[in-house]
Amino acid sequence: TSVNGWIVTQQRIDVSQSFNQKWIEYKSGFGIYYKNFWLGLEKMHQLTTSADYRLRFEVLFSGKWYSDEYDHFRINSENEKFSIDVSGYCGDKRDVLNNHNGMKFSTPDQDNDQYFGGSCASLKS
Template sequence: MNKTETLQLPSSPNSAINVLRRSSWLVIQQRIDNSLSFNQTWEAYKYGFGVYNENFWLGLENIYNLTKSRMYKLRIEVYAQGIWVSDEYDSFEVGSESLNYKLKVSNYSGDNLDIMNYVSSTSQMHNGKVFSTFDRDNSPLQTNPGLKHASGNWFDSYSYAQNLNGPYNQTLQYYMKRFNRLTNAQQCRMMIKLSTSN
């Protein structure tokens, strides 16, 4: 059951944001169709864009403010080739903008594979990487993967194991163990909730 609500940011008592909840999870990214381009600017990824309950990105600054003082879990759900897969991490956080919203996840579980740490001849891990967009290349080698893949993501090269913000039927892809390859996704969502170990 999906519902929208207003959430107080723990680090900013006077700041509140609108959020979408799916059961006990807070949705930070969702794509249900091709009606919204995710090839957005750094500023858009920082503050968020889209329509809740449809296609949207919550905003890196909001995600940072939520995860900086309390431990959150991350769950990723992807629909492709007629099946849903899920990957989950017991710990999820992003750094501040001064750290380019660096991603940190740990303690994987799920029915697919450890997508954020997966490395192969055609993919690089996302864990520990900083965020880049087409107009702000934070990759150490200045390869501008955000421009190459028309996406905002935690990557530092042209290769990836997931690109959930890429364009439909192009680089909106997820590595699926069942098919042993990157697979075009039709729907996806990233969700967080407070860890029970707090």
């Protein structure tokens, strides 16, 4: 039988870990796996180019869980600035990644996005 599981690539349960990190940290990963962490773009690239993967978001907002899934998920190589490929949306909210399909990853020290007013990575909610 086939057992399908999920690989957690990011988790944030509190604000004890800053996600305002440089390119090298996002490339290699940071944080504490059982608490707040980012798996790392290089690991995600290696995983998603070795097999077909689905992407699932789970977000707790105002006491309610929401989830979104994409049937296809891939992180491209560092030479391609770890751009994202997603397709096949299914979810509760809205297709939040559709407009980001093909976009390059950005950090405060490496601005690869298409935001002409600065860097998306420098924006805070």
